[in-house]
Structure formats: structure tokens, C-alpha cells
Amino acid sequence: MPKLVIPRKTVYRLSLYYRALQRLKPNSIETVSSAALAKAAGVKATQLRKDLTYFGQFGTRGLGYNVNALSAKLTEVLGTTHLQPVILVGAGNLGSALLRYPGFAKEGFEVVAAFDLEATKKRERDLGVRILPMTKIGEFVKAEQIKMAILTVPAVVAQEVTNELVAAGVLAILNFAPIMLQVPDRVVVNSVDLAIELENLSYFIR
């Protein structure tokens, strides 16, 4: 696959386009114009076309894009062709909720195990996923070649756990702890800080 440079923001929007496309499929629509798809994704039509040109040409002038073909191409580019195994570290309130959240599996990610200080059989049954003690993280990640982790531990231990994950070979972390994680360049971190999102909103409503 030609790993050309696709702007980070574009990659993010590709996911939006993919979602919008999936909503069209059931309606047995075979072709969609950039204007229609852009509207469904909440962006401008020219931007959508520009975004798509980063990895080729799929549209038919005068007609639009073939829904199935574009959909397949997006899956390929985004790297979601195969199910990605993911682990979750920290099964507290937020972590537990995410384990029950159906959105991940629906989009091709399987949470194969969760790690927590309190790894009991009861919790395993409650949450429907294997729960292992924190001490087993490194071993598991290496054995299963895990590359992605969801981090929902308290802020004070987040960096420490991150170091462990990185040392074991994890390359991507979805971080919910409200701190900036220090990682080597090869590792990617996406942080979601819920309190900051709220704070941000409160600024704009005055």
C-alpha cells in the first residue's frame, strides 16, 4: 500500500465519510454525489473531493461515487479491513462503561481483555470480558501482539501504565486520563479529556 501522506484531519474525516456511506447502503443507493455525501458527513463538498484525491480517483464525472467501491477503499485506507484486537486498562467507572459500549465491536474493534487491580470472576461475568490483574499487562501484550490500548486509569498512574504498555510493544493509545502522556515518536496517542470538552463549551456560550 502506498503510504502517502494524508493530513491528520483528513484521516479523521475519512471515518466520517465511511459512517455516512454505511447509512446509505441499506437504502440500496448505488451512487452518491460529493454534495450529498458531504452533507451527510457535515462537511463541504469541495473538501470531501479534496480529501479523496489524496489516495486516488473513484468518482465518475457527471454521476458521483460508487457507494460500495468507495466504502471498500476507505476501509482499506483506514486499516480497518481486519478486526483489530484492543485491550482496556483500568476497569473503573469509565472503563466498565466502555466495555459495555457496543460502538467498538460495531466498528471492527474487539476488546480482547481488560486489566484492573480488582480482577474477580464476578466482574468478569458482569462485564462479559476477560479481566486480568494489572501485573499481567506486559506478558499479555507480548504474547498476543497487542498494538492498541484504551487507557482509563486514574491520572496519577497513567504515565506509569503507559510506560509499561509501550515497553511491551503497544503502538497506539486512546487515553482518557486528564494528563499529557509522554511517549516515543513511534507511538500515537489520542487523548479524550471530558472535563476539557465541557470547559471548552462553557467558553463559547457567554
Next chain:
Amino acid sequence: MPKLVIPRKTVYRLSLYYRALQRLKPNSIETVSSAALAKAAGVKATQLRKDLTYFGQFGTRGLGYNVNALSAKLTEVLGTTHLQPVILVGAGNLGSALLRYPGFAKEGFEVVAAFDLEATKKRERDLGVRILPMTKIGEFVKAEQIKMAILTVPAVVAQEVTNELVAAGVLAILNFAPIMLQVPDRVVVNSVDLAIELENLSYFIR
């Protein structure tokens, strides 16, 4: 308050700076340089300085910034001086978890009520917050002059609920449903799409 234009991205970073500052306070550090604070917040020093100039000058050349003074100014600019009442709509898995999440209260936001189809006394006790039926949303928002809402309902009803919130006077929405909400210009929406964040990561690890 001089409502000058501060770039959206800068506002977001102001929250990061504020957090970093709070971590310094306990250490009875009175002054901090842009270099030190920037490192703690995970940004470049020049960017921090540029960000701060959007609303005045606080630094002492040759010395740095006074921690307390800067902290107070950031609180003022971000509009978090007073507790902001917030409602949560949709107390499913994710919604319930957020209600138990201590991070909001800690940052000055109080979830004053939650709305759900299933509004029982038992759930109220479990979640420690007033739970009202969805039909009461408009009435409550108007009566209590609520301006901010956290939206954790399924995607299929998200737009409908949003319309209701907006009609009642809500001005800011933190949206967790995986769709683009259509709102009037005066309303601000921050969307957090967990599946997209994962998808995004998976692209960067190939």
C-alpha cells in the same frame, strides 16, 4: 469582559495550561516560565506565549508568570469562575458512567439532573442524581435556565433530542452520539466519537 476573538484551538489549550498550573500550586511554586509550563502542558513555549497574548500580558520578563495570577486569569477567561449547571440526556451505559465520573464536579460542573426513558427511584439512588423522564426536558431546561447538556442517547434519536434541547434554550452540547448534529449558529457542539478515535489510531500504526 473584553470578548476579543480567541482562536478555538487556543481556548482548548488554555484548559491544558490551567490543569498544568493546578499541578504546580501544591508545590508552593510561585513563578513559572513559559518553557516549564509549556512542557508540562505538552506544547511549545512560543505557542504558549502567543496563546496568552490574546488576552493580555501577565509575564515578568526575565522571570516568568505568577502561578496564582495566571491561574485566576485563565479561570476568568474560560468562564469557569462560577459553577455551571449541566444536564445529561440518556442514562444508558455511557451516560451512567459519566454520572459517576468525578472529573466533572472537580472542574466546576454540576450535573443537576439526568433524563432517561426509564426514570425510576432505584436508578436515582444508584446514580446519585435526580432522574426525570425524557418528556420533562423542555420544561426543566426552561425553568432552570440550563445552558449546557451532555448527550448520550442512541444515534437514531440524537437529532430529535437535540432539537428539543435547542428549542428550550440550551446553547452548548457535548455530544457522544456518532452523528453530526444539525444546530443553529448560536449553539455550539463538541462531539466525542469513541469509535472514530480508535479508527484514527489504527490508521497511524501501520
Next chain:
DNA sequence: CTGTGTGAAGGCTTTCACAGCC
């Protein structure tokens, strides 16, 4: 005539370079 593909223009953010103050 409809709708894509794309160079060029425009706008926004970040980074640089350095003047100015303690």
C-alpha cells in the same frame, strides 16, 4: 448539463527571530 478533479488563492495556526524589559 451534471458532477468530479485540481491548481491557485485565501485563511488560519504555528514557528521563528529578535526587540524589550527585569
Next chain:
DNA sequence: GGCTGTGAAAGCCTTCACACAG
């Protein structure tokens, strides 16, 4: 000497305008 404040430059992303294909 140390560190902030800031105009100017650079970089990145979005939007425009229009050539071109079906």
C-alpha cells in the same frame, strides 16, 4: 543573562474557480 511579547515568515488546511469527463 534570562525570559516575555510580538511582527513577520512559514506551514498547513480549506475554499474557490474552472477545466474536463460522462
